[in-house]
Amino acid sequence: MADSLQTVMDYAVAVARKAGEVVQTALAGDRKVMTKSSAVDLVTQTDQKVEKLIIQSVKEKFPTHRFIGEESVAAGEACELTNEPTWIIDPIDGTTNFVHSFPFVAVSIGFSVNKQVEVGVVYSCLEDKMFTARRGRGAFCNGEPLQVSEQTDVHQSIIATEFGSNRDPEVVDKIFCSMKNVLKLPVHGVRSAGTAAINMCLVASGCVEAYYEIGMHVWDIAAGSLIVSEAGGLVLDVDGGQVDLMSRRVLAANNRSIAEKIVKEIVLFRPPRDDALDHKQ
Numbered sequence: 001m002a003d004s005l006q007t008v009m010d011y012a013v014a015v016a017r018k019a020g021e022v023v024q025t026a027l028a029g030d031r032k033v034m035t036k037s038s039a040v041d042l043v044t045q046t047d048q049k050v051e052k053l054i055i056q057s058v059k060e061k062f063p064t065h066r067f068i069g070e071e072s073v074a075a076g077e078a079c080e081l082t083n084e085p086t087w088i089i090d091p092i093d094g095t096t097n098f099v100h101s102f103p104f105v106a107v108s109i110g111f112s113v114n115k116q117v118e119v120g121v122v123y124s125c126l127e128d129k130m131f132t133a134r135r136g137r138g139a140f141c142n143g144e145p146l147q148v149s150e151q152t153d154v155h156q157s158i159i160a161t162e163f164g165s166n167r168d169p170e171v172v173d174k175i176f177c178s179m180k181n182v183l184k185l186p187v188h189g190v191r192s193a194g195t196a197a198i199n200m201c202l203v204a205s206g207c208v209e210a211y212y213e214i215g216m217h218v219w220d221i222a223a224g225s226l227i228v229s230e231a232g233g234l235v236l237d238v239d240g241g242q243v244d245l246m247s248r249r250v251l252a253a254n255n256r257s258i259a260e261k262i263v264k265e266i267v268l269f270r271p272p273r274d275d276a277l278d279h280k281q
């Protein structure tokens, strides 16, 4: 598999770039907005078109590989991570940004074998930044090596998190409570890029010390998780334990010292797992 992983990586980069071009072109036109799990969980025809393009291209080259794609799952496909080679795809991470032309939009492609992410590609289309990682071979942005921040003092940190798309009042209260706790540590700032994948790349780039979220999905974080760990960071569950990509909980941090401080401030809850959820709503 070693050499074929490089073939997978090269192909994922080429496909992500092609997908990014479609996203950029679509930004110039009208976007028809539809909703999924809630009134603020948005999807457009471009999300669906880009996902089809990625899956069709990959199938031509790797006919036996499996897929977990955000929009295919929304259309009723199973969201099951097996030991088989699997492409985990978010065609547009930051759909709300895309709809509003808020300039952080990514194509995220992870590739897993034996349930472990081996290749991660996040293409931040509008910044034209191609983030890549292969397990054991480092993380890069446009070919330049990435390294997480060396900061160990949480009070000198910026923490990224997201509001997500669940507007259940109890969930919103928990999300705000965690944010308030983090802000009051105090930290230098709390930020939301509006895309989980780019938040993770910001950790890998050393711009923010940590990113956490409860409620995102496996396709939001599969590629980014490898990019963070290959840049020298840690990817954990929000309780500080081992991350489970299907559990919809993640904490990506530059080091353990920062991670431990953030863990203490997060109000924990468990959304339905990706592999237990009926995504077709």
Ligand SMILES: O=P([O-])([O-])O[C@@H]1[C@H](O)[C@H](O)[C@@H](O)[C@H](O)[C@H]1O
Binding pocket: 042, 070, 090, 092, 093, 094, 095, 096, 162, 163, 164, 165, 193, 194, 195, 196, 197, 213, 215, 216, 217, 220
């Ligand atoms: O729907 P989408 O734009 O692909 O992905 C969403 C973005 O990553 C957002 O930042 C995060 O807060 C949500 O949890 C994700 O679902």
Ligand SMILES: [Mg+2]
Binding pocket: 090, 092, 093, 094, 196, 219, 220
């Ligand atoms: Mg996403």
Ligand SMILES: [Mg+2]
Binding pocket: 047, 070, 090, 091, 092, 093, 094, 095
């Ligand atoms: Mg998406």
